[in-house]
Each structure stands twice: as C-alpha cells, then as structure tokens.
Amino acid sequence: MKKLVFVMVMLASVLSAQAAVVDASDYEYIIIEDIRLNGLETVTEKEVLDTIVYGVGMVYSRYKTRGDIKKLYNTGKFEDIKVSLKNEGGRTVIVYEFVERPIISRILIKGNKQVGDGDIKSKLDIEDQSIKIKEGEYYNELMAARAVAEITKMYRDKNFYYAKVSHSLAEHTETGRELPGKRVRFEIEVEEGEKVKVKSIKAVGNRVFGVDKIKGLMDTKEDGWFVSGVFDEDKFIEDLKKILAAYHREGYVKARIGPYTIGEIDINRGKIIDGYVNIDGENNAIHIEIPVEEGIKYTVKSINASGSSLFEEEYVLDRIETRKGRVFDRAAYENDLNIIRNLFSGKGHIFAQVKENVVYDDDVGAVAIQLEMADGPVAYINQVKVRGNYVTKDKVIIRELNLEEGQPFDSNRIRRAQENIYNLGFFDNIVIDTEQVDIDRLNLVFEVTERKTGNIGLGAGYSTVEGIVGYVQLSQSNLFGEGKGFSADVQFGNQKKSWQLSYKDPWLFDTPTSFGIDVWNIFKNTAYNNQGYDLDTYGFNLSFGRRIGLEHKTFITYRYQQDKFSNISSQLQGIVHEEETQISSITPMYVYDTRDDIFDANRGAYGSLSVQLGGGLLGGDFNYIKTVGDIRYFVPSFWKFVLGMRARVGHAAGYDYSYGSAIVPVVERFYAGGTDTVRGYGERSLGPIAGGNFLVVTNIEYKLKLVERVLTLAAFYDSGNCWMNFDEVDWTNPFLYSSVGFGIRLTIPGTVMLLRLDWGYGLVPEAAPPGGQIHFNIGNIF
DSSP: OHHHHHHHHHHHHHHHHSTTOOOOSOOTTOBOOEEEEESOSSSOHHHHHHHSOOOTTOBOOHHHHHHHHHHHHHTTOEEEEEEEEEEETTEEEEEEEEEEOOEEEEEEEESOSSSOHHHHHHTTEEGGGTEEOOTTSBOOHHHHHHHHHHHHHHHHHTTOTTOEEEEEEEEOOOTTOOOSSOEEEEEEEEEOOOOOEEEEEEEESOSSSOHHHHHHHOSOOOOOSSOOOOOOHHHHHHHHHHHHHHHHHTTOTTOEETTBOTTTTGGGHHHHHHHHEEEETTTTEEEEEEEEEOOOOOEEEEEEEEOOSSSOHHHHHTTOSOOTTSBOOHHHHHHHHHHHHHHHHTTTOTTOEEEEEEEEETTTTEEEEEEEEEOOOOOEEEEEEEESOSSSOHHHHHTTTOOOTTSBOOHHHHHHHHHHHHTTSOEEEEEEEEEEEETTEEEEEEEEEEOOOEEEEEEEEEETTTEEEEEEEEEEEEETTTTEEEEEEEEEESSEEEEEEEEEESSGGGSSEEEEEEEEEEEEOTTGGGOOSEEEEEEEEEEEEEEETTTEEEEEEEEEEEEEEESOOGGGBTTBOSOEEEEEEEEEEEEEEOOSOSSSOSSEEEEEEEEEEESGGGOSSBOEEEEEEEEEEEEEOSTTEEEEEEEEEEEEEEOOOSSSBSSOOGGGSBOBSSTTSSTTSOTTOBSOTTOBSEEEEEEEEEEEEEETTTEEEEEEEEEEEEESSGGGOOTTSOOOEEEEEEEEEEEOTTSOOEEEEEEEEESSGGGSOTTOEEEEEESOOO
16 A cells, blocks of 8 residues: 555655656556546636546546547647646546636737738638637747747848848736636837838850840849849749759750759759848848859750660651750750650550760760650559549539549559549649559549539629620539539520529439430510510420540430510511521530640640531521531640630531421521621621521631649630621632730639630721720630
8 A cells, every 4th residue: 555655645746746747657457436627717617627637436547538638739728838747635637737728819010111010910820831820819929939930021022121020928907897817918019110122133154145135034123113123042043943944945954953953952042042142231222142153054966765675766856856966955855754644654664764875075066865664564543443432422513524444554544534523623723643552553642622613603893795784693513413504594684584404414314425404585686686676485405415435426306486676776677587496406426535625725636516406307597508517636845835726617508398497597597707707897797687598607826824724815816707608708818807905814712603704806998897806704715
C-alpha cells in the first residue's frame, strides 16, 4: 500500500510539473473514477467532455491523454493545459487544469491613411492560410503573426515598401456589463511611409538583346503615365526566368543572370533581390540592374535517335522541331522530348525511356545530340476507377471513356476519354492518375470535380436578337445523376414571350440511343430579330439518336408546329399573310465531331448534314425539302491562340404533292446578317426581306484564350449572303457581304454558359450601319 501511495504521489508531481505532457511508464491498472475540469471560464464542461475520449470507468493511458491534449489545443481556445492524476479518498481522479486564451472584444487599426480599414481587416480572416482574427474569436499569437505578414505584403504590393506593421494586445472592459473570461483589444499599428516605385531598369553585359527588349519581356515595369511601377519580388524572379527563356529560344542556352542559370534563380532569390534591386529610401525609388551573361549562340550540328524497335529514326526525327542546322531552341527541344515520349505512350509503352546526350562544342557554337530510346514493356489497364463523383453515377462517366480493362495504356485514347468526360458539362476539372498494381499493369483513375448542374433562376437579360428579356427557369442537366436533362423555361420580354418544356435521355435504357422531347409556345413580335410580323408558334418535337463510336452520331427528329401570323409590316404585305399554318416534318441528321471541347474548342472538327422533309405523307400546309451542311474546324496556333473556321451552306425548295403548297414556309427560310451569321450588319438585313432558299455563310475567328474556359478575346472575318433561289447565284463571281471585327467571350465560372459581345464593321458600306454594329448574345457562334 505504501508503495502504491508513493507511486501516486510521484505521478501527481511529475504530471503537475509538465504542461500538456504525461510521463508515466505503466498505468495499466489505474481506473479513472472521476474527471475534474478546472479553470474553465468561457468554455463549457460539455465542450471539453465531448472532445476528450475519457469517461468514468475507463483505464488511464498516456497515449490517450496525449491525444486528448492535442485535440483540446486544436480547438484554439486554450493557452495552457496541465493534466494530473490524484488519489482522493481512495478514488482516482484525472484533473485538467486549463488556462484559456483571451477573447478578442475589439479590433483597432491605427496609423493607416492610404489603405482602408476594410482592406486591412480582409487580411485578418483568410481561411486557406488558417488566419482568423475576428471579434468574438479566441486570440492566437501565431495567427496574429501571419496576419501581420499578410498586411505587410499587401502594403508592399501597393508600393509602400517601407511600411511597418505591428500588433499588440490591451485589456478591454465592456462598459456596463461583465463578461466571462479575459477580454482584449487587438490593435494593429501601421507606419505606412512613402510609396516606393521602380524608377529605372537597366541591363549590363547584354549585346544580343537590347535593354528595351529585355524590359518588354518583364512584367515589372518602370513608373510612368500609365504604369504603376509596382515592385513585386515574385514577379521579378519570374521576369528573370522569362529573360533567360527568351535567350534559350534564340540558341543562347548557356545564358545566365549573373552567375545563375534558369534552374538556380529560385533557390538564390534572396541573393538576387539584395544584389540586383537597389532601394533608395531618400527618394522613394527602386533601381534595378540586371547583369546578363549571354554566352554564345548554338546551332544543331547533328541529332540522332536510335534504340527503338517500334519507330524508325527517320519517323521520330520528322515529328520534332529540333533539326540539323537549326538554332538550338532549348524550350522546343524539351517539348520534342515530350513528343517522342508521347509516341511511345500512344502505343502503350508508358515506361519507355529517352536518354539524351547533348555535347556542346563551344569553339564553333554547335551541339551534337544523341537520343537513346528504350521501348520498355507494354503497360495494360488493370482497372478503371472514378473518384469525386458524389452525384454523377459511375456509369455516366465510364460509358464515355471507350476504354476497357486489359487494353494497352494508350495515352491518346486516355486524353480523348478525358475530353469526353468534360464535354458532358457536369465537371469543372478532370485529373488523370495511375496506381501501379504490377510490373506492367496500372489502375487508371479519373478524379473529377463536379459542378452545379441544377438551376432555379429568376432574372433578366438582354441580347441583340431578343432585346430585354426576363425569365424564370428550372433546369437540371444531370437528373438523378444519370446524365438525363430536364428544363422548364418561361421568358417574357418586350419582343418575345415563351414557355418551353424539354426532356432528354442520352442513353435510353442504358444503350447508346438518345431520346428527346420538347413542347413549346413562343410569341415573337414584329421587332424580334427584325422579322417584320407577329408570330405565335406552338408545337412539339420528338427526337431519337444513335451513337456510332465516339465520333459519329445519327438523329431523326419529327416536328409539328402551328404558326399564327399577324401585324404584318408594310414591307412584307403580299409576301407574308395573316393566317394560321401547320408544319409537319421529319429530319434525319448525321454528325461527326472530334472537338476536344464542345463548348469552346481548341482543336478538332465538327461536321453535320441534315435533310428536313416537310409535308407530303406527313401532312401540313407546306411541301418542301431543306438541306443544311455545317463544317467547323479548329487548330491551335501558338501560345494561347486558336484559329476557328466555319462554313454553312443551306438549300431549300418546295415540291408538288396532292395537297399543300409547294413552297418553303417563311419560318423555314434562310436569313443572313447579324449576330449569328455575318456580324457588322443588322439582323436579317442581307438578302430577300422575307428570307431566301439558298444560304452561304463563312466565319473565321482568331481567338486568344486569356483565361482557359473563362475569358477569351477574338478577332473575326465573316462573309455570307442569302438568295431567293439557287439559280440566282452568279457562280463565276458570287457576291458575299463581308465584315471584320473583334469581340470578348466570358464563360460564367462553374457553368458552361458563354456570354458573347462582338463589334463588327461591314465592308459593304451601303448595307452596313455607319460606325459598325454591336452584337450581344449567349452562346458561341461556333
């Protein structure tokens, strides 16, 4: 008994002497009979008991104790925690002694004049950096230090390079009331100083590149009329890399900034900033001097590739840019190595190796390159996995892949599978990963990030075609997570009123057969799209489609609609009549599509051909055949530029039948000019006033994708015309109205909705409005 008492006394003294540490060798037989919590002021006993694992009757464990202490500290509410075991009247009690952190009652900012309180407070609550300094929260010294560092950085970004930021605590008492716990006032003291701007940028040692070219490569700019002269250390370091990369592209592959190669700049950034950036405190100026060692220019003396049984040397060298006699462009060479590796991975040899031996001859400025290729074994897909799809069912993704277990690991097919998943429109991001399960087998993992696919909306908008429009919309493009689509849409505006119900199942009964149905009622007045009459339409269509592989689709659509014409403009009197007509038609359609992104393509082609048969055995008031061909082609240019081309040709003609008119109805005729055909001209302003039966339109766009899938700039050239009949065209010199212009496209983040704003200038002045035409619409012209 004395021995046990001695152990308990020693244990209590050790535990009480060390904060948050229990140093015990063996408490296997100690049963906790009571738990005592001391020092709690603002934290409730329930919060603590819900956090710790101990309960009365449990065996004491030093490992559990350490775990509990860690969890309690992680709540951010405690400054100190001590744990001890006590024997009171023969009962073992575990005692927690707490010292709570003070609570911030008020935040006070002093000394700031050029930067507002709101900007400073925004740096006190940054979730992704674990900073949370707010009134009513527990004070944390580490968070405070991080917040001060962020505020200081913000001041530097605003050119206050000498700004000093500090923080302190002061006791705070709420007037007229007492609150539990220690309350403090968190004070931020700022000494802003004067703005410091970049006044000069110089380069020394440069002979090939002039200083103006070097400056042009940099994001860091000298202070000027339209330039802020902001100095940002991170941007400056990246600027130095850009300078060396530019030298590398010109063959100066051993160029350096001072003694540093492009790979050594990051790890020596401190020395670089101190050595090349001079801060003049007296004049509030920054002077930058960049020492350049250009070295000599290298050309490719020879390049050979050997060792592969899959590819001949000539086949490999024909597919790369690095060639004998050309300037040795380091960036192009690195890309060439990736091209060669992709050749192997496209055959399933993802473990292929390309060893390079580059020999520099400094005497003549030449490089000899020897590439040793090793095919390696073929890798096979062991299993295809999908992760991150919490709403979308696996089958919706798997059926788009065209990949099977046991197939060779073909990187081209896998990239195409990734594009197919994105084209569903359900995901913001798709990342491909692998898990090696054997020497030649890997699991292929598609990690997806789902986007919101349902929408309940009430709003208003404007487009050049429809004018001001209000809408109420309920839509879900991934119904039940099965890829089915449903929408109910009501629009009301000064030119158009409509309601529409749609349903689509792209995989009917889990087969590559699609089914869709639409029911609608649309009223468009005479101002809508410059049509010149009021049109009230209601109808429905039924569509079935069949996918043939991943690139080919066929459709057949039946449509019935009834049109009521009224309020005919004087220009259309005698051409369009106040009447009610019926159209009954069936349209087979073929589609070929290899685009990488159906919403905003970078590469690939799209082609479609449809033949609409109206009337005849199908009934209706009109007997006609309408054929439309549509071809689009996209090719990446350089950097973020993409060239897109489109051509559309349409022809329609009536035919005789035992009942009905042998003419093409007004609503099925072709129209040219405006937002979606030839920009720079008014809507429907080119060709016959009531539409024609033959159409030719071409569009060329050169796009710069500033922010991928978000912001795009475009320059365009459009041409086209519409004729009443095919035989009116002078094929020796067919006249096409043309235009040029530019535009901006914005894709709303988290959606596939694209807003398009274009300005076009018609090159046929007598048909175009003076000063050009602005077009605004939703959706891409391609």
